[in-house]
Amino acid sequence: GDVEVLHWWTSGGEARAANVLKELMEAEGHTWEDFAVAGGGGETAMTVLKSRAMSGNPPSAAQIKGPEIQEWGELGLLGDLDAVAEAQDWQALLPETVAEVMRHDGHYVAVPVNVHRVNWLWANPEVLEDAGVEMPTTLDELFAAEEPLRAAGYIPLAHGGQAWQDATIFEDIVLAEGGSDFYRRALVELDPDALGGEQMVEALSTFKRLRELMDDDMSGRDWNIATSMVIEGDAAMQLMGDWAKGEFTAAGLTAGEDYLCAPAPGTASVFTFNIDSLAMFRVSDEADREAQQDLARLVLEPTFQEAFNLAKGSIPARPDLDMSEFDRCAQQSLADFQRTAEEGGLVPSMAHGMAVPAAVQGAIFDVVTNYFNDSDMEAEEAAQRMVNTAQAIL
Numbered sequence: 001g002d003v004e005v006l007h008w009w010t011s012g013g014e015a016r017a018a019n020v021l022k023e024l025m026e027a028e029g030h031t032w033e034d035f036a037v038a039g040g041g042g043e044t045a046m047t048v049l050k051s052r053a054m055s056g057n058p059p060s061a062a063q064i065k066g067p068e069i070q071e072w073g074e075l076g077l078l079g080d081l082d083a084v085a086e087a088q089d090w091q092a093l094l095p096e097t098v099a100e101v102m103r104h105d106g107h108y109v110a111v112p113v114n115v116h117r118v119n120w121l122w123a124n125p126e127v128l129e130d131a132g133v134e135m136p137t138t139l140d141e142l143f144a145a146e147e148p149l150r151a152a153g154y155i156p157l158a159h160g161g162q163a164w165q166d167a168t169i170f171e172d173i174v175l176a177e178g179g180s181d182f183y184r185r186a187l188v189e190l191d192p193d194a195l196g197g198e199q200m201v202e203a204l205s206t207f208k209r210l211r212e213l214m215d216d217d218m219s220g221r222d223w224n225i226a227t228s229m230v231i232e233g234d235a236a237m238q239l240m241g242d243w244a245k246g247e248f249t250a251a252g253l254t255a256g257e258d259y260l261c262a263p264a265p266g267t268a269s270v271f272t273f274n275i276d277s278l279a280m281f282r283v284s285d286e287a288d289r290e291a292q293q294d295l296a297r298l299v300l301e302p303t304f305q306e307a308f309n310l311a312k313g314s315i316p317a318r319p320d321l322d323m324s325e326f327d328r329c330a331q332q333s334l335a336d337f338q339r340t341a342e343e344g345g346l347v348p349s350m351a352h353g354m355a356v357p358a359a360v361q362g363a364i365f366d367v368v369t370n371y372f373n374d375s376d377m378e379a380e381e382a383a384q385r386m387v388n389t390a391q392a393i394l
């Protein structure tokens with residue numbers, strides 16, 4: 001049968017990973033129709049998906065994540081994968097944190113391909129050494145690194161000026177300043193006291209200070225271009241989820257030697273998760289439905305889970321795989337995922353669509369990116385705007 005898959009995996013590392021699935025599906029005799037929509041973070045892809053669904057022409061599968069799976073489920077457009085889930089025993093195979101995101105109304109409607117960690121710092125060790133700087137583990141160390149790095153001729157922090165990237169580093173700062181409980185109250189439960197309170201004002205002020213570490217040309221830059229600045233040695237560091245590791249891997253670089261990874265400064269006790277998943281749309285053709293079932297089965301088989309995640313930079317969605325092929329960053333990610341799940345530091349990424357409905361996420365993005373790019377807006381005003389927008393939507 002045919003499967004048309006809508007996704008936004010278009011950077012070097014992302015495309016290599018997506019190709020793993022295409023090849024596995026073709027090896028099973030299916031036809032893979034690739035519907036890739038460029039634009040990191042997936043905002044454009046979701047807009048395109050909505051217009052296709054509205055015009056009655058949805059793809060057979062799409063990269064849909066987190067609470068948005070519920071929104072599509074509510075529309076009655078998604079088919080269920082219960083038969084595959086039972087045959088592969090997803091109940092036993094998947095951590096409940098992952099499994100519950102894939103279910104709508106008690107039925108599996110999506111399959112998880114991985115677990116990304118968002119709160120990472122990446123660095124070029126040669127650049128750090130040349131400037132006499134240690135890998136920062138606290139925000140103070142991160143800001144203190146600016147002077148020696150600039151004096152040695154480097155951009156301290158490579159960043160891409162796009163709303164989702166601004167929101168990604170914003171949530172790293174909220175976690176570093178307030179910890180996982182504060183993060184949950186503010187950016188998951190949208191508690192107005194946390195979202196608009198003193199601690200958020202402090203976090204917003206610190207967030208804006210990150211601009212001091214960036215270059216003037218960052219506006220609109222794609223995330224993988226920022227990663228290549230670290231790879232090339234023009235910039236020392238980048239705050240980004242571990243899809244960035246897919247770029248280092250695609251460049252043939254070795255973790256811990258050619259590049260470094262560490263939890264975003266001040267967030268070692270936290271793991272901000274972002275789970276990519278493929279949701280299946282209802283299809284009438286029996287052969288296409290079979291192809292969808294095969295796609296879901298293949299995605300959770302060890303062959304795909306290993307090959308895809310080695311290329312993508314994430315860790316497998318099923319924690320029972322032999323991880324000996326994975327590098328030290330992935331090993332640490334899996335260990336931290338399990339540790340934080342026990343200790344209470346495992347939180348859904350707001351910036352990557354795991355925490356709040358899409359409309360609320362979009363509204364928070366607007367406030368965060370306008371504040372970050374408007375030197376006149378005070379932190380107090382930004383905090384109040386976040387409260388207002390959240391209340392207006394909910």
Ligand SMILES: OC[C@H]1O[C@H](O)[C@H](O)[C@@H](O)[C@@H]1O
Pocket residue numbers: 008014039040041042116241243274275276352
């Ligand atoms: O495009 C950058 C990243 O955006 C999202 O966070 C996706 O979940 C991830 O798979 C992708 O690599």
